[in-house]
Amino acid sequence: MVDEIVLLLPVLGRELGRPVPLEMEACVKAGAPAHAFPSDAHVSPGHIQVLIALAKGPCSVGHIAHTLGVSRPATTQLVDRLVEHGMIERRHDPADRRVVLVDYAPGMHEVARRIMDVRRRQLNEALDRLTDEEAGAFFKGLKEITAALGRVPGEEN
Amino acid sequence: MVDEIVLLLPVLGRELGRPVPLEMEACVKAGAPAHAFPSDAHVSPGHIQVLIALAKGPCSVGHIAHTLGVSRPATTQLVDRLVEHGMIERRHDPADRRVVLVDYAPGMHEVARRIMDVRRRQLNEALDRLTDEEAGAFFKGLKEITAALGRVPGEEN
């Protein structure tokens, strides 16, 4: 089984990395300014992750980077794109003007929720084929493996 | 939970995509010709997938591409790199000279096994924290989700 998992995981990774053009439609349907989404705009998983991370409230760039497991510059790019599309806004933290707080643009909270729903639905479709226990076990395994891969295997700390 | 999974999956994908320089050492230790692995050679998950796919015997490029879920040109590149490193060999299928059969280079079967072991060990470390039932459920969920993401969510066929 281990071999099959090792074979399957990267496939999942690639499949996951493909942009999801459909979600853009959802934006427009949900009332987003249509001009903000030019015909070829595509939303990558990273962008969705940013939107999800923001659901709990405004967030600094550094914090988002940590949540996503990517570098700060990469996060800056993700935020750039979403700002271009009018989904989110940057503003300075009044308490510490170095940090840039990222938050939904006014009225975009609902739109963001719908974009997330598209991906959620896709996932639910798969999870529905699992029992509750299986889903729980899957989640647990997912966390363990993500954690295990975060470390270089030789290091023990 | 769904949200957390949507947030976690791309992290896993990225973590998974990072090259694993350690495995090169394993090659050399296992007796691979050291010169075949220059200091900066790194083995990507795709390369390991090819090695795993070959474990069942020689394979055409097209078949490997299908197994990995990538295009044939991408597979050609992966094979190129592994041939450069002397891990595998190309030869023509005598039955149909269009197809290129890929197989381990002589004596590299064992080396390949060790490279795979490095990644396997990493995964086992995580799976050991799960019961057998949980591991089974994880595997099942993994397959379901990979399948679900392979389709565009709107299409029903």
Place this chain on the structure above:
DNA sequence: CTGGTTACTTAACTGACTTAATTACTTGAT
């Protein structure tokens, strides 16, 4: 107010994929 640190951005580059076009071979119809 000066030197050091932190948060973010910019710039330049890399690697892994994609599609489109090419080459080499097979197959089946005339």
Place this chain on the structure above:
DNA sequence: ATCAAGTAATTAAGTCAGTTAAGTAACCAG
């Protein structure tokens, strides 16, 4: 026999998400 169509692999060119390194602005301790 040979020609047209189709398939396997490759080459070529371009894209995109990530990286590191360097730059800018703001905080803070002496």
